Amino acid sequence: MLEAVFWANAGIAIVSALACITRRSPVASALWLIMTLFATAVMFVLLDAHFIAVLQVMVYSGAIMVLFLFVIMLLNLGDQSATDMKGWFGRVVGLALGVFVMVELWVITKVVPVDQIRLPAGELNRMTVDEGAIAPVAQVLYTTYLLPFLLTAILLLAAIAGAVVLAKREV
């Protein structure tokens, strides 16, 4: 049952991603990308990452993609008549590279982690049942990964300062 749900969502994600990179209009592309993000969120749930799935919907689909649509509409890019695909040369190069990367990664990621570093089966699920969906993640985030967490504050501050500098109206 779980497997079936997983594969259905995997199919949706892949088809939507293909639609996203081939649609002519940026608005259509953005909507297909949102579809991919939702399907990925479902896969997150199946992989015992409930809290991350919620974040995926809220942050990615909710905030970042809304920003995309907002900018597309602000710049009035919705009605693109000419395609922006590259010519046959670009397509052939792109396709060859894409297929090469895909085949290689598909083969290589068949390798799973060695047994010594793996948790016992069902461990994460047990943690979620015992401690709730958020506690196991928060525990690690605020202890071991405290420094990277603080660094993200600097990252966001720098990004805000940079965005304001570029986007404010008067020079």
Place this chain on the structure above:
Amino acid sequence: MGMVVNLATPAGLFWGMLPEIVLTGWALALMLVAGWRHGGEEDQRFAGQLALAALVSTLFALWWLWAKDARPDGIALMIALDGFRYASSTIFLLGAIMTVMLSLGYVRRERIHTPEYYLLILFATIGMMVMSAAADLIVLFLGLEIMSICVYVLTGINRRSVFGAEAALKYFLLGAFASGFLIYGIALIYGATGTTNLTLIAVSITNLGLQSNGMLMAGIGLLIIGFAFKVGAVPFHMWTPDVYEGAPTPITAFMAAAVKAAAFAALMRIMVHSLGESIGTWQNAVWWLAVVTMLGGNLMALAQRRLKRMLAYSSIAHAGYLLTAVVSGTETGAAAYLFYAFAYTLVTLGAFGVLAVVGRNGERDVRIDDLAGLAAKRPWLAFAMAVFMLSLLGFPGTAGFMAKWYVLMSAIEADQWKLGIILVLASVVSAGYYLPVVMEMYMNQPITEEAHQESVAVGAGRWVIGATAALLLLIGFFPGRLMDVSRSSSDDLKPSAAFTLNAPTGPDAGMASR
């Protein structure tokens, strides 16, 4: 043994990150000042002076930590405390200081009235210092992103320049693309070894016998692709010429010197510290990258007529020389990197400083022919430029020669004879575009009587050009001291045997070391 810092406690983290914290504090202060005073030239200069004070005080905080010889208590978690970090952070800070000094005059001339210019330089420097300090792939990635995001904006900060905006867009899109490869590589390395800590990765690879693990190999490959984009190695160099050409000249110097050095510091740490024992998995890939970059960069530079674009391609070639130091995968290679990065930072800042002086009407359009007769009109400026060109070429008596010699030694010590020969040949080719600059300045007559009337270095920019030229000659003749520092700073870059034998592996490894 110096000060021992326990990185698991907040106090230990504070002392371990002291230079970064000092710089962050200054950056926040500068942000307030920029919000308050962003009117005109006066405010802009004040922000610049504040940034200079910030960088200098950070340098002292860093040197204090270095003098104390601070070391982590056990395995370095999240951040490393070692000579390599202190030495490479010193290089970035010096690069940033000289960039700010060049900018003081430049932003006035180009009427860039945004104090945030200096703020972003400070933030980018924080990112670089975090990159060289990172003992964890996630910290490294965040440092890289802090640096990159600031540099994207700095590229396009001259709002009047169309080229600047286009360069920023191109840099941003390819930079984000490269970040995707980098983080995917980190994900696969995490999957194969079960950790992102650089020391524990080395431990996992040895203890679990992962040398030919497919996931690890794919991860390393993607990591190398990501870094190749960031340092502008051929065939991932396509953004470099346009971006370097479109950015404001001091920022171009900052990118060519400090940003590139920071990416190499991180790459060097990963390759020597984590993957030094499994060198067979990555050496061939980096070998080819180094060869193609050296040859490609030099050959493409030969075809350039404009000075700024020529320097951009020359910086690609120098990325190739630095990759040669990476190929060796030894601590000697890391020492060679430190020496080379220091010399290259000096020469780049100096050369772009001269370009900013002679390019009064837009540096983009300065052709190599336009320098004709500079020696007759401005003998000192021409002399400095000649020193820079000869140092880039690697002429004996300049720091560039000693740096290349050191890289060559590291390659030969690692039995990379062929690579050494290719490096020498590539340097010979590079004479074909460095020497014409010197010849134009000294042997040709000025095109018009009025030529070079306005090419006068003023203020802090003059100090940068003079000091870098003098230092390059000094190091060229007396390299001993700097070589000692480079060697002693990188001799503990490999994880010590005590960790590799005793450290725990398995799902609890992370827990045990916390």
Place this chain on the structure above:
Amino acid sequence: MLLGPALGVSAILFSIGVLGVLIRRNAIIIFMCVELMLNAVNLSFVALAQQLGTDGQVFVFFVMTVAAAEAAVGFAIIIAIYRHKETLDLQNLNLLRG
């Protein structure tokens, strides 16, 4: 036991993103393809976290933060270029020309 399939799907989504960056010319769509790549990486992290512990889920936070920061700066750059040219003339933007 969904680790293998999840990593495979992640690899496919990642390469679709790479393909999109290489064949499109519109800056906004290229940027969407980069987001698609980051999303594929998140799927890898989450799949590995199921086997290796919650560290992998924490990394997803950081990737999302980076994506958000990149979005902020990226759109500022796109808007700046739009102001310059009065049209979003990105059709001629060729990323792969040196």
